[in-house]
Amino acid sequence: MPFTFSVADYANMIYVYGFCDGNSVQAVAECQQRFPNRRIPTQRVFTRVYQTLRDTGTLPAVRIAAERDVNEGVDEEGIVQIVQSSPRASTRRISRRLRVPHTSVWRTLHAESLYPYHVQRVQRLGPGDSAERLEFCKWLNGSSELHLYILFTDESQFNRDGVNNTHNSYVWADDNPHATVESNFQQRFSVSVWCAVPDDQLICPSILEGRLTGET
DSSP: OOOOOOHHHHHHHHHHHHHTTTOHHHHHHHHHHHOTTSOOOOHHHHHHHHHHHHHHSSOOHHHHHHHTGGGTTOOHHHHHHHHHHOTTOOHHHHHHHHTOOHHHHHHHHHHTTOOOOOOOOOOOOOTTHHHHHHHHHHHHHHOTTGGGGOEEEEEEEEETTOOOOGGGOOOOOSSOOOOOOOOOOSSOOEEEEEEEEETTOOEEEEEEOSOOOSOO
């Protein structure tokens, strides 16, 4: 469905876009705050309206519709709304829910400057953990000399395979070079390395032979 707005809507877009110094992300948020009961333009609409008015001196309703023919019939606003309400939503689930091609979902999200970011694993905290951690930090901050006697340690295991994340490995070429990464060697070995940091010093890494157990 192509975007069509009234002249007053376009005037508000230009005003809000200029108020936000040409930042389409802030313009959307500002519009949501100023006009909560009106249809909110997406980031791409803000950018297209400004660019078309600047280059041609006319309102861009017809021009925007022509540029979006590639996604004709796609509920782009629905796609954006689903992602805004559920940031962890799968693109394939959105595709099935709205009955639109999966590529159209990606194209729409990219047009709105939305990109997938990896989730970071962190330590799970219980209901009272945050307060206890804050209290400990305050206590530690008040004990100016105590950190001199704390030994921070860690260990890691290295093997012949190394750490290969092929998801982030690329080979730029005109034709597919069929690049490979060797892994899963038949002759395997591993080594564990331990190090520690007391105060501002570093205890040199130590090689630990054998498997790491509670006893070792």
